[in-house]
Amino acid sequence: MEAIFYSKISDLLGLIKAKRPLVHHITNYVTANDCANIVLAIGASPIMADDMEEVEDIVSLASALVLNMGTLNKRTVEAMLAAGKKANELGIPVILDPVGAGATTFRSKTAERIVNEIKLAVIRGNMSEIKSISGLGSTTKGVDASEQDIAQSEDLKYGKSIAENLSSRLNCVTAITGATDIVSKGGKTLFIDNGHKMLSAVTGTGCMCTSLIGACCAVTKDYFTAVAAGILTMGISGEKAYEKLISSDNGSGIFRVKLIDSVFQLTGKDLEERGKVREG
């Protein structure tokens, strides 16, 4: 994409730091801490709250709502639905991460209830999850991107058609992340080639990407650009994190630390120099 595109994203990231919007998460206990820290690193303010007694109140204070289906249970599913409906009433964007959709009936049905009962601004998943929600067969094995997913996402034409169809059906931005990320809405599609394979060696990088998208959606109504901004932030930060490693000290533990650092330090110049976004 031309410079104007990256400059728009850079402005959006500046707006997050200026406004510090509150991003309400109903999410899993495995990656909640990383999601909170990455939301702080991009300049927004996270709040995790999942009880029926308060989710409507919390989301009313927020500028975006992230629903993440990891470690879901009956109690939190009800909270997700209540919070989502309240967000819809108030015009607050809802971002769904359908973790593990397709892996179990419970997850698939929960994803179905959410997309049926709530107007989403964004849905972001890996190929298996998005295929499952699209009613296509899925090969979901775990919650972390499998090599199979990555191979499938290389089939970009196929991925693009799935993203376009789901986007059209749900009237929301659809993102399929993998080796190449696909972002689609209203017939417009982007491919993003940033990222690093080490990202799949750390748990929750998908969740964190969704949280970054949440932070970006909190400051603009242009959710398409917001999704690209969130994914680009994650991808470029993954690249920068890997470059910071030294050969004798290049494990997934320190990579995860430097990933948060890289989000914290990301500049408009990084976006321009490193961004690999093209029309799909």
Added chain:
Amino acid sequence: MEAIFYSKISDLLGLIKAKRPLVHHITNYVTANDCANIVLAIGASPIMADDMEEVEDIVSLASALVLNMGTLNKRTVEAMLAAGKKANELGIPVILDPVGAGATTFRSKTAERIVNEIKLAVIRGNMSEIKSISGLGSTTKGVDASEQDIAQSEDLKYGKSIAENLSSRLNCVTAITGATDIVSKGGKTLFIDNGHKMLSAVTGTGCMCTSLIGACCAVTKDYFTAVAAGILTMGISGEKAYEKLISSDNGSGIFRVKLIDSVFQLTGKDLEERGKVREG
């Protein structure tokens, strides 16, 4: 303060390492891991347990009980009340972190129930949370310290009066943390100027501070000094963590790692050389 004050705190920290007291937490799933690790770093032993079936048994083994209202739900609120009452029976100090009090009715009512039904040794929050519990208006937006909070806490005279009033009403040590921390009990007030703004870029530094206070209260009946010790440990460790960063590697990810390291390494000499505690 004079050297004798820091020497008393240094002794207290030594006592923690010698006794390794058990600190029972009923806390949120976002920052529980960091709280456990910081409690280990100061030399105490953490245990997180939140089910009605066992909280009374667990607290009976412990030397302090930390009640942290992040990600609370109906189940854990009941557990907090049961554990708190048992702690009161046994003379075990109860430390309340009223995360998000004022943000929702549920949180405000829960904080109210806790202060009404349980005799607290300590309450520690940011300005918004303490104002809310004091029955004053609050501007709680999220769970991480807002700039507004920091600005308000610069109004030290105002903060002091709030802390003194709440301390007198609840007959417990009241701590308001911010750019300057305020600790008050029985008409005696301290101001602590340690800390670093990077602490607000990491989630849960408030929770961690409360956990450190819990560890300190576990080895002495002088809760006023214990609270100062916990806050001072956090503040000085934040300063040391920042100093350890190098300019090319100064993000919030590595800062968080070095914060735990700094608590682990803290010495009596650090307290003496760096402590900025004054009478309020």
Added chain:
Amino acid sequence: MEAIFYSKISDLLGLIKAKRPLVHHITNYVTANDCANIVLAIGASPIMADDMEEVEDIVSLASALVLNMGTLNKRTVEAMLAAGKKANELGIPVILDPVGAGATTFRSKTAERIVNEIKLAVIRGNMSEIKSISGLGSTTKGVDASEQDIAQSEDLKYGKSIAENLSSRLNCVTAITGATDIVSKGGKTLFIDNGHKMLSAVTGTGCMCTSLIGACCAVTKDYFTAVAAGILTMGISGEKAYEKLISSDNGSGIFRVKLIDSVFQLTGKDLEERGKVREG
């Protein structure tokens, strides 16, 4: 042990990286993130799921099931039992980490229900926990290894007899971890002298060890070797992590990061050169 032993373990670790088996965890929210990251670091794929609605489906996709009793509650205990029974039906190995058994009636009874209702492949705990399950008195104080445990585990003859008896009673591999780790099954016992005392300064290193054992059990039916492999991976990684620290930067925060790195980087050569396994 002779070279052939370490070479067998090295092959097993290679198999994990080749197969990337799914390891289902029903576990606590304090250390879940570290457990997921260490399972990824050894090359397997973690999934945490604890709701009755889906645990049977999830475990059916998995190659091993880890039941970890930290932060247990009535809801998750029922899920553990259901998942465990399903795993038994399908011949999937079940690994129990009886965190805090002996500390409360709830934990002891839960451990009892699990060992009575589920056929375990492995049970791994510290001395207090294993003694409690063995019906002997226990001195469980917290959930992190106490110095007392370490002292007790030095009494290797005593530990060996406890491990042998429990192994024989439950017909499963029994592991008692401490300064020296004891692994026993069918009259065969190993002592492992790897590890580093810094491991007890980080929360959840016991949980992480159990998760590594889960990953190892996911690729072989030789659970005895798998348990040795998991414990050896943890012990040697602890040693390597400590060696990577520099004297001015040697806290528990950075140690934890380097622990994950060391698991990620572990080679067959490390096992051979550093392994301190002997017949017990």
